[in-house]
Amino acid sequence: MEVLALTALGQLEYQDRSIPNPNAQEVLVKIKAAGICGSDIPRTFTTGAYHFPLVLGHEFSGVIEKVGDGVDSSIIGKKVAIFPLIPCNKCTFCAEKYYARCTNYSYFGSRRDGAFSEYVVVPTFNLIFLEDDADVVASAMIEPAAVALHAIRNAHLDLNDNVVIYGAGPIGIMIARWAYLYGANKVFLIDIDQRKIDFCSSLGFKYVCNSKTEDPIKWIMEHTNGIGGNVCIEGTGFSDGINNTLMSCAIMGKVIILGNPHENITITRKTYDSFMRKEATLKGTFNSVYKKYPHDEWSEAAQAIYEGRLKVDDLISHKVNLKKLKDMFYIIKEGKEFTCKVMCVNN
Ligand SMILES: [Zn+2]
Ligand SMILES: [Zn+2]
Missing domain, CATH: 3.90.180.10 (Medium-chain alcohol dehydrogenases, catalytic domain)
Known part of the structure; x- marks a missing residue:
């Protein structure tokens, strides 16, 4: 063979x-x-x-x-x-x-x-x-699909939660779909590759953002009455991704870390301070x-x-x-x- x-x-x-x-x-x-x-x-x-x-x-x-x-x-x-x-x-x-x-x-x-x-x-x-x-x-x-489901289950999603996902590859998209199945309100998909953004739009996702050309935090806040994501999922494995994910999170919201790291992850002082004051929860997810x-x-x-x-x-x-x-x-x-x-x- x-x-x-x-x-x-x-x-x-x-x-x-x-x-x-x-x-x-x-x-x-x-x-x-x-x-x-x-x-x-x-x-x-x-x-x-x-x-x-x-x-x-x-x-x-x-x-x-x-x-x-x-x-x-x-x-x-x-x-x-x-x-x-x-x-x-x-x-x-x-x-x-x-x-x-x-x-x-x-x-x-x-x-x-x-x-x-x-x-x-x-x-x-x-x-x-x-x-x-x-x-x-x-x-x-x-x-x-099971890995994506596990991430969503780790987030303990509540009905009508707004969900933010950084990284719009297959797992990010499947997480978005599971989130809607779980009763999410708005699901935001963010990536730095315009082709992925266009692909997500073609699949029917309404909230898609290229964080290279648009400030994703501002965009998320605009669409959530300034609250942010109740559940935010980091799927990029890059420092920019984790900083944006932490900054996108609502007060007392949840951040789930999913992406394999591609570099040493650095969190800025501003992000750290903001996340701490929000009393948000940070949790990892792995496999299924x-x-x-x-x-x-x-x-x-x-x-x-x-x-x-x-x-x-x-x-x-x-x-x-x-x-x-x-x-x-x-x-x-x-x-x-x-x-x-x-x-x-x-x-
Ligand atoms: Zn794999
Ligand atoms: Zn064993």
């Missing part, structure tokens, strides 16, 4: 590998769709991977092709999405089903080979079974909740996508095959072309 492997920093190579065999309690998944995550770009070009070679790809879906010992063979042919984190099942956090907190986990596409490939072996624990008529390509978006009572964010995201309550297919700006995938990494890195979600789709 063919894989796209990261063999060194900045070096993507096609390799021919043998199709792996599932062991006990594992299945072989024929990959149907795998998205490029924003984090895959620094992983490829700047920060590097845990080890080389590594096949990236942690947002994916497919069809069960083969089962290992102890697995019911009637699931062969079923459509699945995959929770990419493989927990140790030994630590305190795993015992509480906080798998994203696991202290010794493995991860498809970051610590073990992922989905920019034709096949991957997956433990049955990590399978999310999809409806027979589910859109298998859209279902590769369940992972970022899987198979935990009462809210399994993965099955909730899968269901919302299947039922069309959470629209995601219009966020897929590019569908390419594995052969073209390597070029897409460079297109995204260099920003030559507008991209929202780039999806590798196998036949």
Whole structure:
């Protein structure tokens, strides 16, 4: 089978590998769709991977092709999405089903080979079974949709809250959509890339702002009677983004930090002083909740996508095959072309 492997920093190579065999309690998944995550770009070009070679790809879906010992063979042919984190099942956090907190986990596409490939072996624990008529390509978006849902759930949104989101990539847009589903009043999307702003407008978002050409704080205050966002989400990972997010927050509002940092984050004295006096709350969000009572964010995201309550297919700006995938990494890195979600789709 063919894989796209990261063999060194900045070096993507096609390799021919043998199709792996599932062991006990594992299945072989024929990959149907795998998205490029924003984090895959620094992983490829700047920060590097845990080890080389590594096949990236942690947002994916497919069809069960083969089962290992102890697995019911009637699931062969079923459509699945995959929770990419493989927990140790030994630590305190795993015992509480906080798998994203696991202290010794493995991860498809970051610590073990992922989905920019034709096949991957997956433990049955990590399978999310999809409806027979589910859109298998859209279902590769369940992972970022669950991450977006987790961010919104961490914000404990209240009915009619105004929500501010810095960073209008796929996750920012999905957070905006979840926020409306949760009963938000106005949702503000801010970015510094005019193409993303135009894209959000084309999707029907009313409150979109390019913070390079317009003062986002002034704009938000104008649209919220001078109050600001009850919930403000930082998705950029840059100092400007976090300063703007903190300054956009209402008195006693909430700020959720979501974006992976791209630099040392500096908060200005003015921002710090203003945030402190507002008695606002600052909270982080990371990954998502899987198979935990009462809210399994993965099955909730899968269901919302299947039922069309959470629209995601219009966020897929590019569908390419594995052969073209390597070029897409460079297109995204260099920003030559507008991209929202780039999806590798196998036949
Ligand atoms: Zn990701
Ligand atoms: Zn663990």
